[in-house]
Amino acid sequence: MTVNTAPVSAGEALALLRAAHAAQGSGTLTAAWMLHGRPGIGKSDIVAQLAAETGAQLYDLRLTTIEPQDLRGLPFYDHATRRTVWYRPEDLPDDPARPAILFLDELTAAAPSLQPTVYGLLQERRVGRHHLPASCFLVAAGNGTDDGAVAYEMGTALADRLIHLHIRAEPADWLARYAVPRNLHPAVITFIRTRPDLLENSEDALRRGLTIACTPRSWVRVSDILKAIPDPRLRAPMIAGTIGDAAAAEFLLVAEEIAATVQVADLLEASKAKRPDLYPQTMTGLTALTYALIGAADAASLPKVIEVMADLRHLPRLRPDAPFARLPLAELCTHGFELLIQKALTTGLTEAFRSSAAYAEYRAERQAQGLE
Template sequence: MSVNAMTVPAGEALEVLRAGWEAQKAGHITASYMLHGRPGVGKTQVVEQLAREIGARLFDLRLTTIEPQDLRGLPYYDHETRKTRWYRPEDLPDDPDEPSILFLDELTAASPMLQPTVYGLLQERRVGRHVLPRTVFIVAAGNTVEDGAIAYQMNTALSDRLIHLHVQAAAADWLDNYAVPKGLDASVVAFIKTRPDLLDTTERAVAEGHLIATTPRSWERVSRIMGAVAERRGRNVLIAGTVGEAVAAEFALIADDIAATVQVQEMLEADRKARIALYPASMHGLNALIYGLIGVLDARNVEEVIDCMAEIRNLARHRPEEAFARMPLGELCTYGFEGLIRKGLEIGLGEHFLGNEAYRAYAAERKAAGL
């Protein structure tokens, strides 16, 4: 059966779960939520981010690795009452004063023998005599049969106990809400910015019978490889084993171009005349520079970073290369400032923008253009 719920990017799924938590905390609604989505799309990261935001303890249960008794507990004989009682498992939250998230991951891949126990958690918020406190927020996640993952069809008895969200990878959402804030390698971020169709190729890989597909999770792994392996040949072999040979070959060309042309720290230390000559003359290079500037922004270099970002819109006037005349420099500059300001506000540097001459000139130009 297909998941006939609304399809949302990971960032919006986080917003919906955040609203659900607030509604539960206020006593308006207590429900269990189900995140459907392809492997690596970011379902686990959404739940982990929610736990950090609300200050909740995360109980992460991978249902493919446990047996029914792991949730139900183990019986023991109470000689005094002549009754069988149960030892409750320690993996279930029980603190009524501490926010907790019970994350039932890989629900659709769990053994059918486990499902009756899970039903009680999702609907009645209890296992045996143990009742979950109201401070516990329940989220489940899983793949579907169509994703090429190991999964069982979800039956109606289980489906009816959940509020369903279909999480799908979206390049803009992933870049703005995950890749850039987490500081992923600039070459990965720039590549997905210009090739958003390669963020998630799971459907294509399944159709073509390929084992390896790209996913948000695999691109995060590529980012770690870029930072950990300096030797080019070995690095390329590892990346090909992560995202597939064809995609890795295309990515390698971009990564080499960026490595040769993007020199963020050198630009920040140069005077304006020398800095102009250091701007990369390609879309990939400029995108990587933008994300690099956002990544290094802090209180020590905020003025220089703003100056570098503002100059992007003027490159066609200062550099003779025809490439600059063809590129949407104004749009690149605006996109860069959106990310830069967002980070600046997060780390308490917002006032520096209003006081910076280059930013004021940029803002005045946009206002004069009615933007």
Template sequence: MSVNTLPVTTGEALAVLWQGWQAQATGGLTASWMLHGRPGIGKTEIVQTLATRAGAMLFDLRLTTIEPQDLRGLPYYDHATQRTIWYRPEDLPDDPAQPAVLFLDELTAAPPSLQPTVYGLLQERRIGRHRLPDTCFVVAAGNGPEDGAIAYDMGTALSDRLIHLSLRATAQDWVENYALPHNLHPAIPAFLRSRPDLLETTAETLQRGQTIACTPRSWARVSAILHAVPDRRLRDVMIAGTVGEAPAAEFALVLADITASLRVEEMIAARPAEAWALYPTSLHGLTALTYALIGAAEEGTIARIIALMAGIGQLHRHRDDPALRALPLAELCTHGFELLLQKALARGWQAQFAASPDWAAYAKSRAEAGL
């Protein structure tokens, strides 16, 4: 069955859950949430980020690895009272003073025999006599049968206990809300800016009868490979085994261009007049440079990063290369500054921006152009 709700990006889903967390904390809404999405789209990362932002302890239950009694607990016969007492499992939150997120992962892959046990957690927020504290936020996640994953259709008794979020992957959202905050290799967002269709290819891969698909999770793994494996031939084999042969071959060409031209550390250390010669001159190289500069921005380097970012828009005036005039330098500069500003606002670097003559000159030129 399809999930008949509005599709949301992973960034939007995090914003919705954060609003739900705040609403529950004030007593305005107590609900359980369900994240639907293809494998590797980022469901687990959303919940982990939510718990970190809220300062909550994360209880991560993989429902495909447990039995009903693992949630219900074990019975113990009390001879004094002639009653059976249930010892609850330690995997459930019970401290009312400790904010918690209970994550029921792989809900749609859990065997049907387990689902009635989960009903109480999702609706009444209890199992047997054990009740979840009011400070516990409940989120479930799962794939659908159409995603090529092991999954059961969700019955109405289960679906009616949840607020459903249907996730979709977009390159822009993933780059801004995951790749940049996690300092992924700049070649990856640069590549996906030109090939956003290769961020997530599960449906197409299944139609072709192939095994390996591109997913946000697999691209994050490619970044780890790039940072950890220096041997290019072995690295290419690993990347092909992560995202598939055809995407890996296309990415390798972009990576070679970027690797040959990206010299961020040298640019930061160089004197302003010397930095012009260090800028890449290809579109992929300059795109990667914008992301690399954002990743390199720290409180001690932000002033220099602002100057180098502004330089992208002025590069054609300082390099005698006709090909540069055909590139969207102003667009790249603006895109880079938008993302750099987001990082600066999150880190409290507004004063550095206000004091930068390069930012002032860039802002003035934008205003004069009516932008």
């Protein structure tokens, strides 16, 4: 069956769930939500981020690993009352004073025998005599039957109990919302910025009968490999085993160029007079440098990072012998500052911008050009 609703990015899905969580907290909307999307697209990350933002305790139930009694509990015969008493599991929220998120992951892969129990949770917010507290927010997630994962068709009885969000991989959203804030390796960020079609290609891989596909989750793993394995000969087959040999061959060319030309530590340590000689001379290298500077920015380094970022737009004048005049460096500088300011706002480091002469000069130039 097709999920007949317009797809949304992961960032949009998170914003929708934020609004729904706030509405439930105010008593204006109580509903159960279903996140549809291909494997590795970031459904679990969305729910984890929502829990972190709201301070809610996350109950993460992988429905493919449990039986009906794991939700219903175990029966115990009470001789005094001559009744069967059910001991409910500890994996269900019960504290009305503490916000909680109950995440029913892999819903579409759950055994059919488990679904009646799940229906009660999603529609009536209860299992047996145990009712979920009003402070519990309900989210489910799963893959479709055409995604190459284990999945059953979702029946109408289950589908009718949910508000459905169909999540797609959107490169700009993933870079801004996830990759840059999580400080993924600059080579990964730069590559996806130039090849957004390779952020997620599982549909093409399925059509061609390939086991390995590119997904947002696999690119996070590639970033981890680059940071953990310094020997290029060892990490090359690891990366190929993560995103497939064709994507890996193209990516490794970019990664090698970046490794050879991007020297962030040297730039930050160099004097202002020597810095121009240390900038990469290709757009790929300069883009990677921009993201590397953002990743390196902290309370100690941010003043120097601002200076190095600001000088991007002056490279044609500082290095007339290099091919900088043909590159869109003003746009790259602006993009870099937007992301750097966003990081400073979230980490409480905005004072460095207020006291930076380099940033004041940059702002004055933009104002003179009518850009601010």
